[in-house]
Amino acid sequence: MSLLRRYLPVILLAAVVVIVQILLSATKLDYFLTQLTMSAYYTLVTLGLCLLMGYAGQVSLGHAGFFAIGAYTTAVLSTAGAGLLRFAPWLSIPTAVVLTALVALVIGMPVLRLRGHYLAMATLAFGFIVSRVILGTSLFGQADGISDIPAIRLFAGLVISGKRTLRVQNYYIAWTLVTIGLFLAINLVGSRVGRALRAINGNEEAAAAMGVNVSRYKLAVFVTSAVYASVGGAFLAHYNGGIGPSEAGVMKSVRYVALVAAGGMGSPWGTVAVSALLTFLSLRGAFGLFDDAVFGALLVAIMLFAPNGLFGLLPGLRRGGPRRAGRPR
Amino acid sequence: MGAQLLQYLFSGVTTGSIYAIVGIGFTIIYNSTGIINFAQGEFLMLGGMISVSLAHVLPLAAAVAAAVVITGLIGVLLQLVFISWLRSPSVLRMIIITIGLSILIREAALHVWNEKVRALPFWTGDETSSLAVLGARISPQVLWVLGVCGLMVAALSLFFRSTLTGRAMRACASNANAARLCGIRTSLLVTLSFFIAAAMGALAGCVISPLTQTQYDMGTSLAIKGFTCAVLGGLGNVTAAVAAGLLIGVLESASISILPLAYKDVVSLAIMLAILFFRPEGLFGGRPASLLGTRRA
Numbered sequence: 001m002s003l004l005r006r007y008l009p010v011i012l013l014a015a016v017v018v019i020v021q022i023l024l025s026a027t028k029l030d031y032f033l034t035q036l037t038m039s040a041y042y043t044l045v046t047l048g049l050c051l052l053m054g055y056a057g058q059v060s061l062g063h064a065g066f067f068a069i070g071a072y073t074t075a076v077l078s079t080a081g082a083g084l085l086r087f088a089p090w091l092s093i094p095t096a097v098v099l100t101a102l103v104a105l106v107i108g109m110p111v112l113r114l115r116g117h118y119l120a121m122a123t124l125a126f127g128f129i130v131s132r133v134i135l136g137t138s139l140f141g142q143a144d145g146i147s148d149i150p151a152i153r154l155f156a157g158l159v160i161s162g163k164r165t166l167r168v169q170n171y172y173i174a175w176t177l178v179t180i181g182l183f184l185a186i187n188l189v190g191s192r193v194g195r196a197l198r199a200i201n202g203n204e205e206a207a208a209a210m211g212v213n214v215s216r217y218k219l220a221v222f223v224t225s226a227v228y229a230s231v232g233g234a235f236l237a238h239y240n241g242g243i244g245p246s247e248a249g250v251m252k253s254v255r256y257v258a259l260v261a262a263g264g265m266g267s268p269w270g271t272v273a274v275s276a277l278l279t280f281l282s283l284r285g286a287f288g289l290f291d292d293a294v295f296g297a298l299l300v301a302i303m304l305f306a307p308n309g310l311f312g313l314l315p316g317l318r319r320g321g322p323r324r325a326g327r328p329r
Numbered sequence: 330m331g332a333q334l335l336q337y338l339f340s341g342v343t344t345g346s347i348y349a350i351v352g353i354g355f356t357i358i359y360n361s362t363g364i365i366n367f368a369q370g371e372f373l374m375l376g377g378m379i380s381v382s383l384a385h386v387l388p389l390a391a392a393v394a395a396a397v398v399i400t401g402l403i404g405v406l407l408q409l410v411f412i413s414w415l416r417s418p419s420v421l422r423m424i425i426i427t428i429g430l431s432i433l434i435r436e437a438a439l440h441v442w443n444e445k446v447r448a449l450p451f452w453t454g455d456e457t458s459s460l461a462v463l464g465a466r467i468s469p470q471v472l473w474v475l476g477v478c479g480l481m482v483a484a485l486s487l488f489f490r491s492t493l494t495g496r497a498m499r500a501c502a503s504n505a506n507a508a509r510l511c512g513i514r515t516s517l518l519v520t521l522s523f524f525i526a527a528a529m530g531a532l533a534g535c536v537i538s539p540l541t542q543t544q545y546d547m548g549t550s551l552a553i554k555g556f557t558c559a560v561l562g563g564l565g566n567v568t569a570a571v572a573a574g575l576l577i578g579v580l581e582s583a584s585i586s587i588l589p590l591a592y593k594d595v596v597s598l599a600i601m602l603a604i605l606f607f608r609p610e611g612l613f614g615g616r617p618a619s620l621l622g623t624r625r626a
Binding site for chain 2: 053057059061110111113114115116117118120121122124125126128129132133135136137142250251254257258261289290292293295296297298299300303304307
């Protein structure tokens with residue numbers, strides 16, 4: 001496979017990102033950029049989840065928990081921790097990400113020994129615990145969440161902030177992160193690790209027999225996907241200037257799963273495309289009162305009629321070989 | 330102090346018996362299909378909501394009976410429309426489908442009713458009436474909950490042990506192919522298992538409604554806790570699921586005395602995670618006589 005063909009999704013994504021910005025600015029619709037920026041951060045979560053679900057075949061119904069841990073850690077460090085990180089406010093995002101990775105490591109070690117229903121229920125319970133702890137702890141603002149999270153100054157004059165004048169800049173920061181995330185994901189998937197993950201997905205015992213260290217690979221991809229989620233959460237917290245408990249809710253986790261499923265389960269670029277579009281529409285309020293219902297219906301419909309994702313419905317795009325989601329259990 | 334302890338015990342046993350019913354619902358569907366139905370908690374919500382609405386026009390008993398039947402039929406409908414025609418779907422696919430269904434049911438309930446908390450009237454007396462039991466004061470509704478749940482479990486045991494249909498279901502659970510070869514119509518029994526699980530859930534949802542109220546989004550936490558009971562009981566043993574339910578209920582209610590109320594759910598879920606990590610075969614899994622036949626966990 002030539003390099004160009006391999007990285008085509010990354011190049012395409014970068015091109016689309018630039019074209020969309022130019023078009024929106026030219027047509028004076030640049031207020032759309034705000035929701036597009038937010039949807040980029042949610043897309044990071046689904047991209048990470050795509051690695052976990054699509055490649056390693058491990059379901060997680062608790063990824064909103066990792067998103068929330070990332071977001072709330074940086075929020076607390078940069079608001080409540082008076083003087084704690086004032087000397088270097090940019091440190092709060094790395095701290096949040098590292099903390100999330102540690103939590104994922106500790107949770108992942110026992111959880112990933114479970115399979116199927118047990119894994120799903122355990123991750124669901126993890127997400128539920130995170131959301132209940134947030135709702136019950138005054139440090140996290142309980143039901144009100146945390147507001148007035150300060151903007152963060154990055155290098156070279158870049159600022160993570162929801163200010164209108166910084167809209168274009170933040171759009172590019174967010175989508176650069178997604179592009180990097182996609183690049184890394186594609187690299188991972190094409191590497192030895194990716195092959196090992198696919199082997200695990202196919203049959204854990206067979207993979208182990210072939211010398212794949214199943215538990216270590218599963219743990220590694222679990223932590224990686226948690227890191228994706230926490231980066232999304234931490235940046236979004238500073239971009240929005242606030243974070244609320246609904247971000248940790250079970251419904252959010254289910255929504256991420258729905259987006260990955262709709263993107264084709266094992267397709268990073270499909271996940272990015274579907275997730276960016278649907279999250280953007282949802283943030284614009286296109287689904288109105290039926291927002292959550294749309295994602296529930298999407299989940300059921302995709303799994304019933306198009307287990308290969310929305311793009312699997314287009315005959316030209318379907319890859320050869322056996323159907324991905326129809327694998328034996 | 331003793332009376333205080335008893336008070337916690339009663340409230341723990343009350344919610345615990347509801348968890349047990351949810352857990353049994355999981356077990357019934359799992360045994361007939363191999364599916365964990367993540368929408369199990371939604372049946373309780375539906376039962377409560379439908380009966381509250383019907384109670385405005387019907388006498389209480391009729392409203393509850395109608396709610397149970399309607400919810401049972403909704404369970405049948407779910408099975409027929411979404412599950413019956415899938416041929417050996419992957420576990421991941423089934424998890425996602427039932428999760429999606431639970432969201433759809435919840436959202437439908439939000440639009441049919443609204444986000445307000447509702448409650449059935451107390452089945453006897455009202456919220457102020459109470460009975461003195463060994464120095465603790467309990468609402469008569471507690472007795473209703475315990476009685477109804479106990480009856481359900483007893484009836485279910487009888488059904489599985491002594492009726493032909495029940496025995497056929499057990500045969501199905503232990504080996505569906507062999508059961509089919511013996512002339513048992515397994516597809517019919519799968520549908521029946523959805524009806525039983527949904528109707529039982531609905532009845533539990535009705536009887537607990539006066540005490541804990543009914544809200545459109547109550548299903549998820551109930552489902553997780555019910556699943557905990559089912560797992561603790563080794564996914565197949567009804568009696569063990571009941572014991573597990575009572576245990577979780579009591580621990581949860583005891584946690585309120587030392588931890589803030591908001592952490593109530595955290596405690597029971599942490600217990601579940603610990604169980605999954607250390608004893609995934611269930612607390613009573615080693616027991617040979619499981620009521621529903623062999624476990625397939």
